[in-house]
Amino acid sequence: MSQSVTEQPAASISVSTPPSAERKGLTKKELAADHPTWCPGCGDFSVLALYFKLIEKRKLWHEKITTVAGIGCSSRFPYFVQAHGAHFIHGRALPFASGISLSRPDLHVFVFGGDGDAFSIGGNHFNHTARKNIKMTYCVMDNWVYGLTKKQTSPTSPLGFKSKTDQWGAVDYPINPMKQAISAGATFVARTTHTNPNHVLQMMEAAMDHDGFSFIECLSECVEFYEGAFDASNPRKGGVFNEVPKSHDVTDELAAYKLANEPFPGYFGIFYKNTKPTKNAKEAEINKSFQTKVAGLKDWQILQKNFDRLK
Amino acid sequence: MTGAPSAGGARKVSRISEAVIRIAGNSQDGIQAIGGFLARLAGRSEQEVMTFMTIPATISGGPSIFQVRIGSGEVLSSGDDADVLLAFYQHSYEGHINSLKKKGIVLYDSDHVQPKPEWEGDYHHVGIPISSLTVEAIGGTAKDKGKNIYALGLIAKMFDLNIPKLEKLIGERFTGKDPSILNNAMAALHAGYANSPSNLLETFQFVESQKKSGHQVVMNGNEAVGYGLIAAGVRFGAAYPITPWSDIMELLRRELPKYGGTFVQCEDEIASVCMAIGASFGGRVAVTGSSGPGISLKTEAIGWAVMAEMPLVIINVQRGGPSTGMPTNIEQSDLNIAVNGGHGDAPRVVIAPANVEDCFYMAIEAVNIARKYSVPVFFLTDQGIATRIEAFTEPDLEKVFQDITPDLTPVPTHKPYDLSAKDGVTQHVKPGTQILDGKYPIATGLEHDEYGHPTGSPKLHMQMTAKRRKKLQALAATLPLPKIYGPPEGNILLVGWGSTEGPIREAVDRSRAAGDSVSAIHIRHINPLPNGLENIFSGFNHVLVVENNDEGLYGYGQLAAILRARYCDAKIQGVNKTDGLTWKVKEILEHAKNKVRK
Numbered sequence: 001m002s003q004s005v006t007e008q009p010a011a012s013i014s015v016s017t018p019p020s021a022e023r024k025g026l027t028k029k030e031l032a033a034d035h036p037t038w039c040p041g042c043g044d045f046s047v048l049a050l051y052f053k054l055i056e057k058r059k060l061w062h063e064k065i066t067t068v069a070g071i072g073c074s075s076r077f078p079y080f081v082q083a084h085g086a087h088f089i090h091g092r093a094l095p096f097a098s099g100i101s102l103s104r105p106d107l108h109v110f111v112f113g114g115d116g117d118a119f120s121i122g123g124n125h126f127n128h129t130a131r132k133n134i135k136m137t138y139c140v141m142d143n144w145v146y147g148l149t150k151k152q153t154s155p156t157s158p159l160g161f162k163s164k165t166d167q168w169g170a171v172d173y174p175i176n177p178m179k180q181a182i183s184a185g186a187t188f189v190a191r192t193t194h195t196n197p198n199h200v201l202q203m204m205e206a207a208m209d210h211d212g213f214s215f216i217e218c219l220s221e222c223v224e225f226y227e228g229a230f231d232a233s234n235p236r237k238g239g240v241f242n243e244v245p246k247s248h249d250v251t252d253e254l255a256a257y258k259l260a261n262e263p264f265p266g267y268f269g270i271f272y273k274n275t276k277p278t279k280n281a282k283e284a285e286i287n288k289s290f291q292t293k294v295a296g297l298k299d300w301q302i303l304q305k306n307f308d309r310l311k
Numbered sequence: 312m313t314g315a316p317s318a319g320g321a322r323k324v325s326r327i328s329e330a331v332i333r334i335a336g337n338s339q340d341g342i343q344a345i346g347g348f349l350a351r352l353a354g355r356s357e358q359e360v361m362t363f364m365t366i367p368a369t370i371s372g373g374p375s376i377f378q379v380r381i382g383s384g385e386v387l388s389s390g391d392d393a394d395v396l397l398a399f400y401q402h403s404y405e406g407h408i409n410s411l412k413k414k415g416i417v418l419y420d421s422d423h424v425q426p427k428p429e430w431e432g433d434y435h436h437v438g439i440p441i442s443s444l445t446v447e448a449i450g451g452t453a454k455d456k457g458k459n460i461y462a463l464g465l466i467a468k469m470f471d472l473n474i475p476k477l478e479k480l481i482g483e484r485f486t487g488k489d490p491s492i493l494n495n496a497m498a499a500l501h502a503g504y505a506n507s508p509s510n511l512l513e514t515f516q517f518v519e520s521q522k523k524s525g526h527q528v529v530m531n532g533n534e535a536v537g538y539g540l541i542a543a544g545v546r547f548g549a550a551y552p553i554t555p556w557s558d559i560m561e562l563l564r565r566e567l568p569k570y571g572g573t574f575v576q577c578e579d580e581i582a583s584v585c586m587a588i589g590a591s592f593g594g595r596v597a598v599t600g601s602s603g604p605g606i607s608l609k610t611e612a613i614g615w616a617v618m619a620e621m622p623l624v625i626i627n628v629q630r631g632g633p634s635t636g637m638p639t640n641i642e643q644s645d646l647n648i649a650v651n652g653g654h655g656d657a658p659r660v661v662i663a664p665a666n667v668e669d670c671f672y673m674a675i676e677a678v679n680i681a682r683k684y685s686v687p688v689f690f691l692t693d694q695g696i697a698t699r700i701e702a703f704t705e706p707d708l709e710k711v712f713q714d715i716t717p718d719l720t721p722v723p724t725h726k727p728y729d730l731s732a733k734d735g736v737t738q739h740v741k742p743g744t745q746i747l748d749g750k751y752p753i754a755t756g757l758e759h760d761e762y763g764h765p766t767g768s769p770k771l772h773m774q775m776t777a778k779r780r781k782k783l784q785a786l787a788a789t790l791p792l793p794k795i796y797g798p799p800e801g802n803i804l805l806v807g808w809g810s811t812e813g814p815i816r817e818a819v820d821r822s823r824a825a826g827d828s829v830s831a832i833h834i835r836h837i838n839p840l841p842n843g844l845e846n847i848f849s850g851f852n853h854v855l856v857v858e859n860n861d862e863g864l865y866g867y868g869q870l871a872a873i874l875r876a877r878y879c880d881a882k883i884q885g886v887n888k889t890d891g892l893t894w895k896v897k898e899i900l901e902h903a904k905n906k907v908r909k
Contacts, residue, residue: 087756088756089756099547102547124582300712
């Protein structure tokens with residue numbers, strides 16, 4: 001269950017694709033589908049471009065990845081990628097992706113979405129997918145505002161942000177995605193920003209290689225409804241981009257929590273990473289132990305044994 | 312239970328063809344265990360059997376009953392009135408004496424029950440200090456444990472049951488447990504069997520039953536659903552615990568790993584339906600299930616499955632509603648949400664098994680409809696079928712087992728929502744499949760074009776809405792018409808669905824025996840309905856739809872309203888009740904009479 005995406009699939013599933021060596025890596029042209037519907041200047045463009053780059057660089061195949069999203073501007077993502085994908089309902093991309101991940105160990109599932117999807121309507125799914133450590137990569141494009149519905153307060157909007165639903169400024173304390181992820185038990189927690197493409201790619205690669213639930217918060221500016229939100233993190237706008245200090249121990253949960261607690265612009269990089277077994281691996285282990293007991297029996301014969309006891 | 316006395320000693324031995332035994336006590340007394348032993352024994356003796364139980368919604372304890380009807384011939388329902396009432400407490404005695412036939416036998420624990428003199432003339436009272444005799448038989452630690460098995464011994468004596476077979480059943484039940492538990496159980500059984508109450512004037516013997524072809528298996532509806540899904544090839548499911556659905560989820564969690572499958576307990580109802588849909592998208596029809604409020608929570612995601620045309624099986628073990636309602640009672644009030652739940656025009660399939668055997672085979676059918684038509688399928692059972700134990704002919708598992716492993720052979724091109732497909736029926740290629748022209752599909756909840764990309768085109772919305780409808784119309788054309796129970800023409804046609812089939816058929820038998828012209832049909836495919844029901848209806852003056860739900864604002868239950876909407880036929884009327892209990896045959900007859908008289 002822990003094989004990486006570029007390897008051959010698990011023996012239990014027959015995939016009659018030619019061996020990787022015979023196929024050339026995909027180009028951006030082969031990967032691009034619909035033209036994105038995002039506003040010019042939207043941070044999401046750079047996340048999409050870097051996803052393509054990740055696929056090119058790591059020689060992933062269309063059919064080996066699945067792109068899943070919920071609802072929101074950023075969640076339009078799957079339409080823009082030539083790969084099997086699903087555009088699901090608001091807030092529920094993670095359980096949908098879990099169904100794929102747990103039943104198809106040969107695929108890598110990438111989930112893209114926004115802050116409303118992840119931390120508001122889907123907040124509880126975030127906690128439980130993280131704690132169960134279900135293998136997938138979840139990239140939240142956090143813009144601190146509801147963009148698709150045109151400027152309402154989001155769970156990550158800072159106090160005082162003037163939106164259509166808080167015309168005098170947001171009064172509810174925002175969620176800190178990093179703290180949320182660490183405390184929920186995510187095994188890979190990273191933070192990046194769309195204005196630093198190399199860093200985004202680096203985080204995506206590390207997240208994909210992580211055997212477990214890997215979470216990236218990627219700041220992604222909404223130029224239409226929250227322009228300049230992240231300027232303080234962008235050196236080109238006079239801000240500072242602070243990488244996680246080299247001395248930081250990524251396996252130290254408390255240290256990670258402290259990093260997450262820094263006021264904006266805070267730090268960028270991998271805050272936390274550990275390697276506890278995934279749910280995928282644990283379920284495979286359970287199956288192995290049960291299947292040893294019924295070794296040599298056909299499926300119908302296994303049920304026959306139950307029925308013999310019901311006579 | 313009317314038997315002919317046979318010659319013999321002092322105590323009369325009557326030969327009977329069937330008996331209804333009601334066991335009343337508290338839920339922790341193990342009365343369900345005795346009922347289960349009796350049912351399984353009947354199955355092994357090639358008899359027909361049907362049970363009925365109530366369980367309190369409280370966490371521990373509370374009054375509970377288990378009724379078992381055993382017959383050498385056909386058993387259609389769990390019986391209106393009991394021949395024997397076994398009462399453990401005063402409340403069991405007082406609360407259930409009415410369910411006993413006049414001159415029936417009440418067997419009571421005289422340690423706890425004080426009989427009422429005014430009832431002693433109507434019912435034959437047999438008092439036995441069950442509690443203290445159990446303690447005597449198996450020692451002081453027994454207390455309340457073991458008295459159920461002692462009582463089973465008494466019943467075994469009374470009905471001349473096969474003791475070696477019972478011993479075997481009890482032995483199987485306690486396999487792997489502390490041997491002292493089995494020893495105590497055997498001691499209690501034998502002590503009960505050896506007790507010969509002097510005031511028990513009559514014992515019974517079942518007449519030889521007709522030989523059945525092949526073996527019988529004995530299980531309840533929930534078990535049959537779970538095993539049916541496994542036979543159908545389902546290897547992934549996700550759900551959240553809720554009564555009375557949880558049994559199926561526990562069974563699948565326990566059994567699926569043997570087949571390399573997984574069942575996930577999710578954080579909530581919404582996550583579970585979404586996870587099952589995700590697994591279906593992954594290539595293999597998955598299952599979710601629930602009861603009551605859980606079904607309400609799943610509706611948005613089910614709408615996505617309709618829109619994205621994703622196969623899915625949703626098991627709904629109905630209970631009393633709305634809201635938390637009556638979690639452990641029988642109601643058939645989820646037909647509307649199954650057919651229409653959610654926003655938008657969202658056609659989906661709804662089927663309802665009529666008995667335990669159906670639960671097994673129709674679970675397979677549900678999976679196959681979902682796969683063939685790429686559509687969510689609601690599988691409606693209710694508390695009445697879920698916990699009812701029946702014996703049925705053992706399925707030929709080698710024959711019915713399906714392998715539905717996804718085919719990942721590369722395809723040249725793929726349109727997931729191809730509008731030129733016959734009858735609008737399309738299937739998705741599964742992720743992992745290479746599509747050689749490089750155009751990959753998106754499964755989506757937005758209105759879409761043939762590749763799954765979003766569209767605002769009025770024309771495409773019309774075409775796609777029609778596509779989603781047409782495929783169910785194509786399904787309807789393949790569905791068999793229900794068989795008419797009784798003559799195809801007459802005065803009254805009773806129409807039922809779900810767990811009411813047995814009592815409805817018995818109502819037909821009784822009416823016809825009394826010279827009334829009554830027939831019945833049972834509808835298993837509710838959305839879509841099979842074509843041609845109007846031809847059946849035309850043979851009758853009255854079409855009465857018998858349902859465990861409310862008559863509604865306009866006087867029709869949920870199925871009756873669907874049938875009236877479809878056939879605009881004024882002779883279709885509702886026969887409804889909402890007491891949370893199974894229909895008794897006499898209730899159906901009374902209600903029907905009142906409707907026809909009006």
